[in-house]
Amino acid sequence: MGIIRAEKLSFEYTKFTEDGNIESVNRAVDNVDLDVKKGDFIAILGHNGSGKSTLAKHINAILLPTEGALYVDGKDTRDESSLWDIRQEAGMVFQNPDNQIIGSVVEEDVGFGPENMGIPSKEIWERVEESLKAVGMWEYRTNSPNKLSGGQKQRVAIAGVVAMHPKCIVLDEPTAMLDPNGRKEVIRTVRALNDVEEVTVILITHYMEEVIYADKIIVMDEGKIVMQGTPREIFSQVDTLKKYRLDVPQATLLAHELRNAGVALPECILSVKELVDELCQLK
């Protein structure tokens, strides 16, 4: 059994009119089955409104399923007595870096999670040091978050989650508001956490370049899981991806077009380097 398991998970947003009648029901997540193994790097892709963020909020028990169930490390998210355990085990990083930093000094923000868990002061300091070093922000510990760049702020937010010693980190479009450099910083940090600390990572994004390192990609559309597989399996189906209004990495797209034009290239090339290697071998 995996660390995160969803069984026929559905969630509905109900919109009420002013006098309390139901105006419309929007099924944001529809009958999703999911099984994430410990230590995996999972990427969830999907167009706007595909239900990927809604699904993510279930993992942290911010939203509870309308139907079905979700288990984090064997604990049912609907069980209120294990709510705080679940929030500790499954950390969450959000899109807007400004709106998730609580402290006015970097180190205080990282200490916020452990403070909530009631950890003794001395251990909080150890955890803050260890997690700020893990994301490479230790030198900035006494800075004000307002003085940091977007990528740095997002790394502080990740450190804040890491300090709670989670088994799993859910990142909900962590790079959507960042410039390309910030994006690289954040993704590098997340990959390092996954490789070195063996934290299970669930990355939600719509930048294709970020997901080629994932162990498994899940594509969502209109609340349903429509594709699942390794990056190679997913990106070999360029036309299906296009149907779900998703792009493929540029190198993959170029290779795909070249293949269609008759150049003898293997299926699904993920990076520029691979493409160059393959092209150089052509006679």
Place this chain on the structure above:
Amino acid sequence: MLRDITLGQYYPVNSIIHKLDSRVKLVGTLAFIISLFFFKSFAGYAVAALFLGIVIKLSKVPLKFMLKGLKAIIILLLITAVFNLFLTPGRPLVTLWKLTITYEGLRQAAFMTIRLIFLIVGSSVMTLTTTPNNLTDGMEKGLRPLGKLRVPVHEVAMMMSIALRFIPILLEETDKIMKAQIARGADFESGNLIKKAKSLVPLLVPLFISAFRRANDLAMAMEARGYHGGEGRTKMKPLIYQNRDRIAYLILLAYLVVSIAIGRLSPV
């Protein structure tokens, strides 16, 4: 332009006053202000001035910064002084046309001016030597007994520190919205006061909407990181009284006794 505003005018140097527990500084400021209203003679103010002078010297903050706060209240100072000078009944000293300056008026005006100046400088010592967060922490811990009376002390302190954190962010946002509207032809500069005030409405509406959105996001982020109120929460930087804080309390007590005794008993 709006970004230049700094709140919580903390002056970062390393001094004994900076190191003191924020509760000591809060209580100290309060005690100092109260003492000012007990004096009946100038001798009391002389003791207060001496005490304040020593504290400022120890804090290593330049006097210039301390006096900066006075600039804002200079009008208030003048009005207070003038009203007290002319409107206090008593033995006449000088008569100018219909206005009379009395001996009591002169004394009263001097008292009020000195009091106000000391009040402002005294509280600047606290804000200049304590970070805003430290201050809210001190308030939270110092007011904890009120929690028994169902006063939400932790919540209020948390709100204050979040407000402090978001002031620069919202200022930046205001700046952005303003520029976006100026770029589309909005005019914030010309016209009379009413027109200027009216032109702020299209600025405030998006600002409020965005503030609510931020609040919603922040609440979710806090919940996701396990925030569930002050109960069972530990502190990363707990406030614990050191020996220097105890000594500071003793000095404070000594100051209170001496200054009030002199201030009330001395004939001048």
